[in-house]
Amino acid sequence: xxxxxxxxxxxxxxxxxxxxxxxxxxxxxxxxxxxxxxxxxxxxxxxxxxxxxxxxxxxxxxxxxxxxxxxxxxxxxxxxxxxxxxxxxxxxxxxxxxxxxxxxxxxxxxxxxxxxxxxxxxxxxxxxxxxxxxxxxxxxxxxxxxxxxxxxxxxxxxxxxxxxxxxxxxxxxxxxxxxxxxxxxxxxxxxxxxxxxxxxxxxxxxxxxxxxxxxxxxxxxxxxxxxxxxxxxxxxxxxxxxxxxxxxxxxxxxxxxxxxxxxxxxxxxxxxxxxxxxxxxxxxxxxxxxxxxxxxxxxxxxxxxxxxxxxxxxxxxxxxxxxxxxxxxxxxxxxxxxxxxxxxxxxxxxxxxxxxxxxxxxxxxxxxxxxxxxxxxxxxxxxxxxxxxxxxxxxxxxxxxxxxxxxxxxxxxxxxxxxxxxxxxxxxxxxxxxxxxxxxxxxxxxxxxxxxxxxxxxxxxxxxxxxxxxxxxxxxxxxxxxxxxxxxxxxxxxxxxxxxxxxxxxxxxxxxxxxxxxxxxxxxxxxxxxxxxxxxxxxxxxxxxxxxxxxxxxxxxxxxxxxxxxxxxxxxxxxxxxxxxxxxxxxxxxxxxxxxxxxxxxxxxxxxxxxxxxxxxxxxxxxxxxxxxxxxxxxxxxxxxxxxxxxxxxxxxx
Numbered sequence: 001x002x003x004x005x006x007x008x009x010x011x012x013x014x015x016x017x018x019x020x021x022x023x024x025x026x027x028x029x030x031x032x033x034x035x036x037x038x039x040x041x042x043x044x045x046x047x048x049x050x051x052x053x054x055x056x057x058x059x060x061x062x063x064x065x066x067x068x069x070x071x072x073x074x075x076x077x078x079x080x081x082x083x084x085x086x087x088x089x090x091x092x093x094x095x096x097x098x099x100x101x102x103x104x105x106x107x108x109x110x111x112x113x114x115x116x117x118x119x120x121x122x123x124x125x126x127x128x129x130x131x132x133x134x135x136x137x138x139x140x141x142x143x144x145x146x147x148x149x150x151x152x153x154x155x156x157x158x159x160x161x162x163x164x165x166x167x168x169x170x171x172x173x174x175x176x177x178x179x180x181x182x183x184x185x186x187x188x189x190x191x192x193x194x195x196x197x198x199x200x201x202x203x204x205x206x207x208x209x210x211x212x213x214x215x216x217x218x219x220x221x222x223x224x225x226x227x228x229x230x231x232x233x234x235x236x237x238x239x240x241x242x243x244x245x246x247x248x249x250x251x252x253x254x255x256x257x258x259x260x261x262x263x264x265x266x267x268x269x270x271x272x273x274x275x276x277x278x279x280x281x282x283x284x285x286x287x288x289x290x291x292x293x294x295x296x297x298x299x300x301x302x303x304x305x306x307x308x309x310x311x312x313x314x315x316x317x318x319x320x321x322x323x324x325x326x327x328x329x330x331x332x333x334x335x336x337x338x339x340x341x342x343x344x345x346x347x348x349x350x351x352x353x354x355x356x357x358x359x360x361x362x363x364x365x366x367x368x369x370x371x372x373x374x375x376x377x378x379x380x381x382x383x384x385x386x387x388x389x390x391x392x393x394x395x396x397x398x399x400x401x402x403x404x405x406x407x408x409x410x411x412x413x414x415x416x417x418x419x420x421x422x423x424x425x426x427x428x429x430x431x432x433x434x435x436x437x438x439x440x441x442x443x444x445x446x447x448x449x450x451x452x453x454x455x456x457x458x459x460x461x462x463x464x465x466x467x468x469x470x471x472x473x474x475x476x477x478x479x480x481x482x483x484x485x486x487x488x489x490x491x492x493x494x495x496x497x498x499x500x501x502x503x504x505x506x507x508x509x510x511x512x513x514x515x516x517x518x519x520x521x522x523x524x525x526x527x528x529x530x531x532x533x534x535x536x537x538x539x540x541x542x543x544x545x546x547x548x549x550x551x552x553x554x555x556x557x558x559x560x561x562x563x564x565x566x567x568x569x570x571x572x573x574x575x576x577x578x579x580x581x582x583x584x585x586x587x588x589x590x591x592x593x594x595x596x597x598x599x600x601x602x603x604x605x606x607x608x609x610x611x612x613x614x615x616x617x618x619x620x621x622x623x624x625x626x627x628x629x630x631x632x633x634x635x636x637x638x639x640x641x642x643x644x645x646x647x648x649x650x651x652x653x654x
Contacts, residue, residue, distance in 0.1 A: 011315040012308065013340045016062070016322060018298055019224035019258035021170045023114050025062035026315060027336050028300055028324040029053075030228075030261075031118050034068050035360050035367040036375070039101065040094045048378050050104045055380045056329055057111035059343075060336030063322070064108055065173055067091065067101065067117040069164075071156040073125075074149055083140060084267060085122025085179075092119075092160040101167035109168070116171025118228065119160045121153060121181040129185045129207070130192040135235055137268050137555065150197065150207060153181070158214035165219045172219075173226040174211065178267050182208055183230065186247055189237040205250050212256040226300070227251055228261040231287050234269050241287065245294060252297050259298040261324065262288045268555040270563030274327075275303060277352035278436035278560055281310045282319075289319030300324055306350045308339030330356055330369045333380070346449060348372055349442040354557045355641040361554035370641040371443050373403065373648035386411045386654065393418070393474035395464045395617065398426025399640050400632025401480030402447040403647030408654055409454040416474070417456055420463040424448050426482045427611075427633070428640065430505040434528035435535070435564070443640070466620050476627045476654060479618040480647070483611035483633035488520060492581035493607065501529050501608040511538065512603035516586045518578045519544045519608050522552045523639060526608035527561040533606075534568025541571040541599070543578050545591055573599070581605050611637040 016023045037049025053066045070090040073081060081087065091097055105115045121127070123134065127149070128142035145153070161172050176182035184190040185207040191198040197206050208227075215225060229251075231244045239247065251257050264284045265273035275283075281304055288301040302324030305311050311323040328335055331350035337343035348371055359365040368376035374383070389412045394401045397419030409415045423429065425444040432440040451458060469477055485500040487493065499509035501517075515538050519526040526542065527550055534540045542549075542565075549572060550558055565572065576588035576597060586599045611633060618630040629650055632643040 010312055010340060012312050012323070012336075016298065018171070018226070020221055021114055021224040021258075023062040023322075024112055025060070025336060026322045027061050027311065027339070028063045028065060028261075028302070028322050029056050029061045029329050030065050030302055030324045030326050031068040032326040032330065033066075035357070039067060039104070040091065040096045046096075046100050046103075050100070050107060051378075051380045052333075052375075053104055053115075054107040054111070055333040057108035057113035059332075059334035060340065061113060061329065062336070063114045063116060063171065065116045065118055065171070066104055066108070068120055069117040069160060070120045070122070071153065071160050074152050075126075079126070081125040083122070083125045083138065085120065086125035087122075090156070090160070092163040097163055098167045101164070101169065105168040114170040116169055116173055116224075116226075117164050118173045118175045119157055120175040121156075123179045123181045123184040123190070127153075127181055128190060129198055130190060132190055132192055134179055134184065134187075134190050135266060135268065144193075147195070147197075154207070154210045154214050157211045158218040161215040161223060162218045165223055169223065171224045171226060172215070173228055173261060174208070176208065176227050177230040177263055178265070178273050182211070183233075187233055187238050188243075189233065189235055201246065201250075205247070208251070209254060212254055216256050224258040225256065226259045226261050227257055228263060231262050231264055231284065231291065234266045241290075245291060248291055248295055248297075252295050257297065259300055259322070260291065260295070261300040261302060262291055262320075263302045265303070269559045272556040272559055273303075274354060274357060274556040276354060276436050276557055276560045277439050278564065279304050281306070282314050285314045285317070285319040289317065292318065292320060298322060302326070306352065308335070308347070311339065327352065327356060330375060331371045346446065346453070349439070349446055351439040351443050353440075353640060354554070355639060357556055358552070358554045359641065361556070362552045368641045368645050370639075370644055371446070373641075373645040376645060377649065377652070383407055383410045383652065386413055389413050390475040390654065391473065392416070392476045392478065392654065393469070393472050394478045394480060395469070396426065396480030396482055396632070396634065397421070397424040397458070397460075398480060398482050398632055398643065399428055399443065399447070400634075400643035400647045401478065402444070402451065403644040404478055404480065404631065404651050405456050405647075406447055406450050406454070407648050407651035409451065409456050411651060411654070413651075413654060415454075415456045416459070416472075417451070418459045418462040418464055420461065422460055424458070424460070427502070430502055431525065433505050433532075434525065435531050436560075437528060440640070464617060466617070469621065476629070477621070477625065478629045478631060478650065479615065479621075479634050480630075480632045481614045481617055481634045483614050483637040485607070486520070486609045486612050487607060488518075488609050490518070490578055490581060492583075493605075495581060495583060495605075497583055497603065498581060498605045498607065501526070501606055504529075504606060511606055514539045514601055514603045515541070516578075516599070516602045516605045517542050517608050518605060521608055521610040522546065523550055524553055524557065524561060526550075527565060529606070529608055530570045531561065531564045531568055534565065534570045539569070541573060541602075543573050543576050543586065543588060545575070545577045547575050549574075613637060
């Protein structure tokens with residue numbers, strides 16, 4: 001049974017015309033799948049990529065901007081471009097581009113969708129209008145382009161559009177935001193030229209104007225052209241809201257652009273353009289509405305749109321004509337059909353952990369989606385039915401156990417689940433109390449609802465013992481019993497004024513007004529916890545052993561947490577390991593020099609030191625039983641994406 005049963009017409013489902021292209025509905029999927037395959041790689045890599053966009057087309061999305069399409073670079077011999085978006089060779093001139101992109105377009109068209117590509121030249125890798133920097137966290141000086149190099153790049157934009165047309169695409173979207181070379185020419189912060197391409201507003205527009213003219217000369221009106229634009233630059237010295245409106249008005253008066261795609265954020269800041277859940281739903285939609293009221297061009301809005309009702313509200317409020325949805329498409333390829341009530345299966349929620357990008361950028365791991373683990377495995381359809389259904393007992397109702405039970409039940413296995421607590425969710429229920437993480441409970445609610453729909457027998461308040469498992473008649477037993485808070489052996493940690501983070505979240509302990517947090521964890525939780533305490537009015541100091549905060553987080557999430565910690569007045573001390581606690585003093589040593597330091601003035605200490613597996617039940621049984629498995633934090637404490645992926649992978653093996 002589905003929570004979305006509406007089948008009446010909606011604004012989101014109504015057609016929309018941009019240029020000569022009529023979209024079947026108002027929903028856009030912007031580029032967001034670069035980590036799931038390689039369009040011009042091996043046939044297997046290409047099919048993995050194409051199949052994802054095919055699934056979105058079949059799911060009802062109207063416009064797929066299905067490629068972060070990079071143009072060819074121009075570099076001296078031996079120079080290696082570096083940074084996000086750096087390339088030697090781009091996408092469009094690759095000998096397989098037209099064939100492979102044509103395959104993607106044909107599949108999407110067959111399902112009723114329109115298809116486009118962005119055209120990108122990432123700024124600073126290594127090109128810019130001027131030898132200057134665009135922000136404080138990337139200090140690699142770019143090469144200021146010569147006029148001949150500018151002319152080369154303009155022709156590459158035209159060639160890219162011509163290749164897009166040859167591949168059968170409908171739309172090209174110029175990437176004029178997020179440190180793209182076009183944005184750098186538009187910006188008074190990064191364009192310090194005094195020739196025909198800088199020095200005045202009109203001259204800063206000249207590069208984009210030449211690109212648009214060449215594209216129109218190459219493809220005429222056969223492709224719709226969009227421009228993706230930051231409404232505001234986030235850096236001092238960049239253009240403000242009025243400056244963004246002025247740029248948008250100039251774009252409209254060229255008569256060569258069919259729509260504007262408006263966004264907010266930088267590639268690193270607060271917010272980044274991949275916003276965490278600390279921000280409100282569609283937080284910047286009203287600003288997009290101001291653009292829409294002053295322009296005649298169709299406006300697409302993107303930014304923190306994770307649910308169908310949010311997209312519908314943006315349209316109903318008149319803030320945009322089209323809505324771009326990224327991560328929620330990863331969570332559920334049928335987002336559009338479910339939004340319209342055309343698919344009665346429950347919508348799988350996006351919960352905004354950002355592990356879809358943090359894993360690859362921060363850790364070099366393969367792509368995975370926390371709520372949709374099938375995606376990282378390359379599975380685009382419902383799980384296959386088991387040839388020999390078996391009786392499975394899952395012990396533990398956290399995200400790993402729930403995902404295992406759910407997928408196994410979908411495959412036809414007979415599943416029971418035992419949870420010792422009085423509610424499902426495990427430690428996720430604690431994590432959801434932290435700022436920006438309340439949506440974590442949406443995953444637990446979805447998993448529980450699906451289990452009930454599938455008829456899984458759930459027993460709460462039931463602690464398992466080896467004898468109970470032996471008497472259970474289960475053919476397969478899976479131990480997903482989670483973890484317990486880690487308490488490192490720091491001298492003085494037995495002081496009653498010392499507790500762990502989980503105790504505070506369970507409301508078993510109350511920290512004082514001046515709190516030292518000992519961090520021995522490499523992800524977001526300690527930072528989010530410090531944010532919470534700081535916003536409660538406490539004086540908080542984080543002692544972090546590493547030479548930077550949360551080293552496993554990418555810059556797309558870290559900037560927001562650091563911005564919030566600054567607002568909350570939280571102090572951060574790096575490279576210092578706490579060696580003893582003698583309140584009101586905390587003693588540390590520098591992790592490299594071993595030099596001792598003393599920090600006075602605390603009335604309590606909280607340990608944020610990760611977790612240790614609660615695997616005793618598995619250890620007791622592993623030597624005596626073959627069909628027993630351990631997963632999630634009971635194997636090794638990590639994050640929800642690890643847990644759900646393990647649950648899914650195990651269920652697919654049974």
